[in-house]
Amino acid sequence: MSSGYCGKDSGIKAIIETISSADFAAKSKTVTLVRMEDTQTIEWKDFEKIDLRVGTIVEAEIFKEAKKPAYKLMIDFGEAGLRKSSAQITVLYEPEQLIGKQVIAVVNFPPKQIANVISECLVLGAVDGAAVTLLTADLPTANGLRIG
Numbered sequence: 001m002s003s004g005y006c007g008k009d010s011g012i013k014a015i016i017e018t019i020s021s022a023d024f025a026a027k028s029k030t031v032t033l034v035r036m037e038d039t040q041t042i043e044w045k046d047f048e049k050i051d052l053r054v055g056t057i058v059e060a061e062i063f064k065e066a067k068k069p070a071y072k073l074m075i076d077f078g079e080a081g082l083r084k085s086s087a088q089i090t091v092l093y094e095p096e097q098l099i100g101k102q103v104i105a106v107v108n109f110p111p112k113q114i115a116n117v118i119s120e121c122l123v124l125g126a127v128d129g130a131a132v133t134l135l136t137a138d139l140p141t142a143n144g145l146r147i148g
Contacts, residue, residue: 052147078144
């Protein structure tokens with residue numbers, strides 16, 4: 001009877017072949033990792049102060065007036081309403097790709113003036129230099145739902 005296990009050697013060879021392929025080498029880049037020991041610990045009550053919500057991007061356009069490349073976004077947070085944001089996400093996304101995308105944002109920061117726009121929320125993303133990958137909802141989710 002087979003257990004489905006292909007054997008240690010064949011699995012390791014497959015991984016080595018994948019890692020050493022020219023395609024992988026061409027796409028690889030240096031990533032800086034932060035050791036978890038180097039981050040500050042917060043209390044649960046501090047985390048609870050952050051109001052993280054799901055919202056859908058309904059408008060996205062190039063933010064010409066911004067000092068660094070960015071987009072102006074309008075995000076629908078359901079009953080919490082529409083909020084504007086400025087996001088430096090131009091390396092990985094085009095404005096038309098963003099329409100309809102559900103993102104995660106901090107909605108309880110005070111408004112912040114960025115060039116000629118008042119940003120009303122902070123869209124979250126994983127930052128790798130200038131490349132920012134948006135944190136998104138995996139499945140369709142009601143706008144305004146709290147993350148916690």
